[in-house]
Amino acid sequence: MFFTICLYISLAIFLIGLVYKIVTWFFVRPTVASQKIPTSTRALSALKGIVFTVLSVKILTLLKVFVLDVLLQRKVLRESPFRWLAHILIYGGFMLLLLMHALDTVITVAIAPDYASTLNPFMFLRDLFGALLIIGLAMAVYRRFIRKAPRLSSTPMDTYAVIILGIIMISGIFLEGAKIGSYTRYQEMVEEYAGLEEGEEEYKALTAFWVKEFGTVSPDIKEPFEQELLESGKELHEMSCAGCHSKPQWAFTGYAVARATRGIALGVDRAGLPKLLWYVHFLACFIGLAYLPFSKFLHIITSPLSLLANSVMDKGVSDPANIATRQALELDACMHCGQCTARCSVGVMFESIQNVNILPSEKIASLKKVASRKGVGDDEFKVIFNGTYVCTNCHRCTDVCPAGINLEDLWFNTREDMFQRDYPLFLALSPLSFYRGLLREGIPQDDYQKPLNRAREAIVAECDLMKSTDKTVTLTPTDTGLQSGLLISDQASTFSACFGCQTCTNACPVVANYENPKEVLGLLPHQIMYAAGLGIRDLAFGSNMLWDCVTCYQCQEQCPQGVKVTEVLYELKNLAVQNVYKD
Amino acid sequence: MKFALFLGCNIPARLEQYESSSRAILGRLGVELVDIADFNCCGYPIRNIDYKTSVLSAARNLALAEREKLNMLVLCKCGYGMLKKASHVLREYPSMREDVNAILKKEGLEFRGTTEIKHLLSVLYHDVGTEAIKEKITKPYSELKIATHYGCHALRPSEIVQFDDPVNPTLFDKLVEATGAESIYWQSRLECCGAPLFGTNDELSMDLAGKKLADAKQSGADYLCNACPYCQIQFDTVQRIMMSARGENHALPSILYPQLLGLSMGIDRKVLGLGMNQIDVTGIEGFLSERETSVGNENKNV
Numbered sequence: 047m048f049f050t051i052c053l054y055i056s057l058a059i060f061l062i063g064l065v066y067k068i069v070t071w072f073f074v075r076p077t078v079a080s081q082k083i084p085t086s087t088r089a090l091s092a093l094k095g096i097v098f099t100v101l102s103v104k105i106l107t108l109l110k111v112f113v114l115d116v117l118l119q120r121k122v123l124r125e126s127p128f129r130w131l132a133h134i135l136i137y138g139g140f141m142l143l144l145l146m147h148a149l150d151t152v153i154t155v156a157i158a159p160d161y162a163s164t165l166n167p168f169m170f171l172r173d174l175f176g177a178l179l180i181i182g183l184a185m186a187v188y189r190r191f192i193r194k195a196p197r198l199s200s201t202p203m204d205t206y207a208v209i210i211l212g213i214i215m216i217s218g219i220f221l222e223g224a225k226i227g228s229y230t231r232y233q234e235m236v237e238e239y240a241g242l243e244e245g246e247e248e249y250k251a252l253t254a255f256w257v258k259e260f261g262t263v264s265p266d267i268k269e270p271f272e273q274e275l276l277e278s279g280k281e282l283h284e285m286s287c288a289g290c291h292s293k294p295q296w297a298f299t300g301y302a303v304a305r306a307t308r309g310i311a312l313g314v315d316r317a318g319l320p321k322l323l324w325y326v327h328f329l330a331c332f333i334g335l336a337y338l339p340f341s342k343f344l345h346i347i348t349s350p351l352s353l354l355a356n357s358v359m360d361k362g363v364s365d366p367a368n369i370a371t372r373q374a375l376e377l378d379a380c381m382h383c384g385q386c387t388a389r390c391s392v393g394v395m396f397e398s399i400q401n402v403n404i405l406p407s408e409k410i411a412s413l414k415k416v417a418s419r420k421g422v423g424d425d426e427f428k429v430i431f432n433g434t435y436v437c438t439n440c441h442r443c444t445d446v447c448p449a450g451i452n453l454e455d456l457w458f459n460t461r462e463d464m465f466q467r468d469y470p471l472f473l474a475l476s477p478l479s480f481y482r483g484l485l486r487e488g489i490p491q492d493d494y495q496k497p498l499n500r501a502r503e504a505i506v507a508e509c510d511l512m513k514s515t516d517k518t519v520t521l522t523p524t525d526t527g528l529q530s531g532l533l534i535s536d537q538a539s540t541f542s543a544c545f546g547c548q549t550c551t552n553a554c555p556v557v558a559n560y561e562n563p564k565e566v567l568g569l570l571p572h573q574i575m576y577a578a579g580l581g582i583r584d585l586a587f588g589s590n591m592l593w594d595c596v597t598c599y600q601c602q603e604q605c606p607q608g609v610k611v612t613e614v615l616y617e618l619k620n621l622a623v624q625n626v627y628k629d
Numbered sequence: 630m631k632f633a634l635f636l637g638c639n640i641p642a643r644l645e646q647y648e649s650s651s652r653a654i655l656g657r658l659g660v661e662l663v664d665i666a667d668f669n670c671c672g673y674p675i676r677n678i679d680y681k682t683s684v685l686s687a688a689r690n691l692a693l694a695e696r697e698k699l700n701m702l703v704l705c706k707c708g709y710g711m712l713k714k715a716s717h718v719l720r721e722y723p724s725m726r727e728d729v730n731a732i733l734k735k736e737g738l739e740f741r742g743t744t745e746i747k748h749l750l751s752v753l754y755h756d757v758g759t760e761a762i763k764e765k766i767t768k769p770y771s772e773l774k775i776a777t778h779y780g781c782h783a784l785r786p787s788e789i790v791q792f793d794d795p796v797n798p799t800l801f802d803k804l805v806e807a808t809g810a811e812s813i814y815w816q817s818r819l820e821c822c823g824a825p826l827f828g829t830n831d832e833l834s835m836d837l838a839g840k841k842l843a844d845a846k847q848s849g850a851d852y853l854c855n856a857c858p859y860c861q862i863q864f865d866t867v868q869r870i871m872m873s874a875r876g877e878n879h880a881l882p883s884i885l886y887p888q889l890l891g892l893s894m895g896i897d898r899k900v901l902g903l904g905m906n907q908i909d910v911t912g913i914e915g916f917l918s919e920r921e922t923s924v925g926n927e928n929k930n931v
Contacts, residue, residue: 099825196736391638391670394689410772438670440638475675475829477640483828484643484866487873499830555820559836594830596837599785603795612786618653619677622911 056332061112063339064347071374073501076417076458080370091367104358111357111450118384121448125385129189135182136211137346142175148331167291171223173297180215181300183208197393197405198384203342210337214332221323223303225292227263227311228320232256234620240286243615248282255279261294261304263311343382345449347383352379353450361455373459377414380409386443386453392436403433406443406453413460424469431464435473439481458482465497470504472623475593502593508626509588541614543607551620554592567591571601571611578614587622591615630756632659632702632747632903635712639672639858640704643866644901647858650887651749653900657765658757662702665693671708673782673796681728687715688729691746692738702752707825708859709748710782713790717745745906748783750856750886751792754800759807767895769809775889776842776850776881777801777812778864780857781821793817799917804886805854808893809918810861813914815848817841824863835871838863852913853883861885871908882908892917 051475072088075081099108114120146154146168153218154168166465187208190200222456223591225231232253242248254271256279273371283458289536307314314320321436386406387393390526412430415422433570434457442451458481465471474482474497550571557563557570564570568589570575577585586592592615601611631680634931640647655662672683691712694701719726720742729911730739746754781799783889787795798819804814824839842864845853855861864883871877884906891901898904903911 388668392675392686393733394669394686395675395682397735398685399679436675438638438674439642440670441642473675473678477674477825477828478857479828480674480824480862481643481828482640483831483834484862484870486831487870556833557835559833559840594826594833596781596821596823596825596834598781598825600781600820603785603787610786616676617680620680623678 049179052329052332056336057240059336060338063336067339067344067348067378071378074374074377074417075334076373076413076456078379080366080373083367083370087446088367092371093366093585095365095368099358104236107357108354108374111353112350115126115353115357115448121446121450122383122385124451125389125448127448128185129383129385131181132185132189135178136186137182139175139177139179140211143172143179146175162290164291166296169292169294170296170298173219173299176215176218176299177299179211183211183215195384195388197387197390197396199402199405199408201382201411204382207342210330210334210341212333214327217323217327217330219299220303221320221327222297222300223307224311224320226261226297226300226304226313227308228315229262229264230315231320232262232264235287235291237339239290240282242282242286251275251279251287252282253279255283257258259283260291261301261308261392263315265309265312309565332492339582342381344378348375348379349381349449350487356450356452357615360521365380373452373456376449376456377410377417379449379451380407381449382411383448385446389442389446391438391440391442395436399436401429401433402435403430404436405433406457408452410453410456413456416464417458427464427467428469431461431467431469431471432473434461434464435478437469439603458485462493465493470501470626471497472501472626474498475613475619486528502590505581505593505622505626506588508622509584540607540609541575541578541611544572544579544609545607546572546576548572549604549606550575550609553600553604555598555600556591556596568593571595571615574618575609578618583625586618587625592619593623595619630659630752631663631699632752633665633668633699634662634700635668635671635690635694635703635705635708635855637705637708637858638674639862644858645899646859646888647704647861647885648906650885650891651897653896654704654887654891654894655752657894657896658753658761660702660752660757663697663699663890665697667693667821669816670685671705671711673707673711676711681725683711684725685717685729685732686716686746687712688740689733689736689738690715691716691719691742691744692733694739695741695769696738700747701827702747704749704856705859706748706780706783707859709746709792710790712746714786715745716742717789724780732892745908748792748856750783750801750804753804758804762804762890764805764912766808766893768917768919770893770913770916771918772811773810773913774813775805775854776778776815776845776848777805777818778822778853778855778860779819779820780844780855780860780884781819783857785870801856801886805889808890810889810916813845813848813850815827815845815850817844822860822863824859824867827863831874834863835867835875835877838867839871839875839877839879842868842881846879846881850881851879851916852889852910853888854889855883865907882906882912884910889913911930 072085072092099105120129120131123132150161150163163169163172169383175400177392188396190193190204190208236242236249236252240252242252251269253262253264253267254275257264257267258269258271258276278565294304304311334343352372352375355375359368359372361369373438384407387408390406393405396402403412413434416427416430437457439458441454445451455560554571559566560566569585569591571591574589595612595615597612597616599612602609602613605611636648669685671690675686676683690701701712703712719729719740726740731732733739779801783792784795784798792798793800798857805812807856808870820841821837822841823834826834842853853864855864861883868879868883888901888903888910892898892903898911898914
């Protein structure tokens with residue numbers, strides 16, 4: 047009764063949770079573009095899309111992806127055979143246990159009508175599947191918590207997943223072990239199935255046989271036994287028990303536990319521990335089931351969906367409503383395996399810029415938060431945005447994601463969204479924006495240009511002198527620290543050798559591009575060198591020239607004084623940004 | 630000849646034909662390439678904002694190649710410049726090297742400075758040699774005029790990159806001429822393509838690209854030739870964008886050097902990814918001479 051109530055409660059929570067998750071995929075608006083599409087349209091488009099896809103030749107693609115990526119997980123194999131083996135063992139063992147053991151009354155009985163959990167091959171297979179799962183779990187624990195791959199982090203959710211699986215498995219094995227030795231369980235079975243006619247003598251014979259061969263621990267009937275007694279016990283066993291009880295040695299994990307705990311088996315049995323273990327085992331299963339939609343185990347459902355959806359969807363071709371829904375689903379499809387981070391092209395930068403949002407596996411969790419209705423505060427937003435922009439769009443995260451999530455699209459779209467907020471992102475003033483430029487035709491002109499101007503304006507806003515229209519500049523606000531600050535780059539401090547010959551400015555292709563360069567660029571290269579030499583920070587930081595430098599090194603190559611003009615400009619850019627952050 | 634192939638970020642994601650064509654020609658020329666899957670960003674894109682981080686990023690690549698005891702073959706000129714610069718800084722400045730190595734140590738890596746960094750063109754010119762290249766050419770070009778774009782970060786700062794003479798480089802021209810094509814002289818051949826500003830100041834970036842394209846065209850070039858993903862994307866993808874954004878049509882397609890060389894070696898156009906360039910370059914096949922012989926002495930352009 048208690049069991050049934052628990053089962054239905056956890057099943058109900060699981061189903062409600064699952065429906066809730068599915069509904070959110072149609073509500074969550076991961077991007078600005080998706081905000082204009084109402085939920086009803088998204089639901090209808092999804093339905094239409096699924097029906098049309100299933101009825102078209104694309105069904106072949108779906109089948110192929112289902113076999114190769116969902117079942118066989120070739121993407122994981124390609125990246126790491128170790129992780130593939132661990133995962134195949136966990137998921138294979140888990141699925142087989144679920145189907146054959148947990149759902150035995152539904153599935154196994156339907157396939158094998160004479161099924162009994164104590165009968166081979168089922169008894170052996172149950173332990174085999176369990177053992178495979180445990181080996182996989184141990185490998186996962188080794189990878190996550192012992193070997194610790196660089197920049198792989200573990201969240202409480204990862205730990206929960208390992209712990210709940212561990213509890214289910216260990217309680218199951220110990221339960222089996224305790225039952226093998228349990229005299230109470232033996233007595234129950236004798237009563238239920240044996241039908242002994244001649245009472246005491248037969249009972250003694252059968253028990254002796256079970257103590258000897260089946261690991262039962264009896265309080266009074268103990269080894270050694272006479273051969274005769276065993277013979278008659280064996281006969282009784284074959285008559286009454288063998289039909290539905292194989293030798294427990296086949297349940298090798300449980301039997302090993304039974305062997306090891308033989309000495310305390312009687313006490314364990316009397317204390318009712320088998321019953322307790324049984325509660326732990328099924329309650330852990332039910333907690334796992336009820337919590338599944340809210341835990342990382344949801345990926346059992348979402349990762350295959352993401353893989354399948356991505357295999358038949360194309361940017362620019364597929365319905366934008368469906369792309370929005372898919373991206374919302376993708377936020378739930380990540381199981382935090384860390385493969386993207388392991389292969390991230392800029393992952394190493396996290397070591398010097400301590401922002402976890404650089405790492406794709408962490409970034410996706412933050413973006414989920416941004417996309418949720420609660421949103422994030424200003425400070426958190428800044429950190430997320432900066433981290434998200436440190437990305438060279440190399441596509442590697444997307445290529446290796448075992449859930450097939452189109453991460454690159456997700457990054458790009460969410461970055462564009464974040465640009466809508468009034469926050470100056472200085473990283474945008476670097477070649478990290480190259481990819482965005484290549485996609486500019488898909489971005490409204492205003493939206494495209496605004497963040498670039500905003501970042502420049504924010505830097506100039508810190509430079510009071512740039513705002514003055516007065517042509518005279520006093521030399522009093524000299525920053526003597528500027529010169530010593532320009533030291534990290536190779537010989538950037540050489541600007542003090544500048545005597546203002548303007549060779550750098552004459553060599554500059556950017557200066558040459560304008561009829562009136564000073565109007566567009568502010569200070570020209572030789573003037574910046576001079577301003578830096580005088581320690582006039584505002585002028586050195588505030589010129590457009592700094593951000594319009596193409597870093598072609600013509601100036602530096604031609605300087606007769608050996609001033610490392612380009613290096614100075616590089617470093618001034620670094621400092622100008624730090625100057626804003628300082629306040 | 631064995632190198633660790635450094636692709637960087639742009640090539641696998643946006644310019645696959647550069648990789649496939651480079652592998653094809655290097656394979657024929659007996660250059661063995663080793664792939665190091667752990668290579669990461671060269672550091673160049675973040676140098677504007679965070680110099681130390683860019684050096685760290687570069688250093689990790691150098692340390693990875695060092696661990697395999699390999700020299701690096703770099704396809705990207707910005708990546709080449711960045712790696713060269715970082716290697717120089719790390720060797721010259723012990724405090725920088727200590728900081729970087731302290732971080733790399735966590736992954737069991739260390740920068741010691743034993744790896745040599747070479748660009749594709751330097752390997753072809755210095756290690757393979759134009760004579761060996763000519764021997765492999767079966768369909769030399771004739772009457773084809775090529776404008777070579779050298780690329781800033783390969784040439785300058787010359788004392789660090791040491792690619793070629795920064796004022797009067799000839800390495801690229803000689804490699805082009807080995808294919809039978811004529812490498813023309815043009816005024817702005819050593820200027821910047823504008824790519825470093827694309828995405829941050831598109832107008833200026835397109836101005837610079839436009840000027841170069843106009844100059845090369847006026848100097849009689851049939852095609853522009855590159856050996857850098859940034860430059861190639863600038864003269865291919867961005868040139869296409871310029872047509873729609875500015876109505877500017879220079880009609881000067883840009884081809885990657887390994888594509889140019891590969892065709893004259895008789896390598897399949899599909900392997901060279903000829904159809905993947907955004908501005909059609911397939912017309913260049915019309916310049917290939919039909920005779921299946923080596924370039925030999927009769928070629929006047931060599």
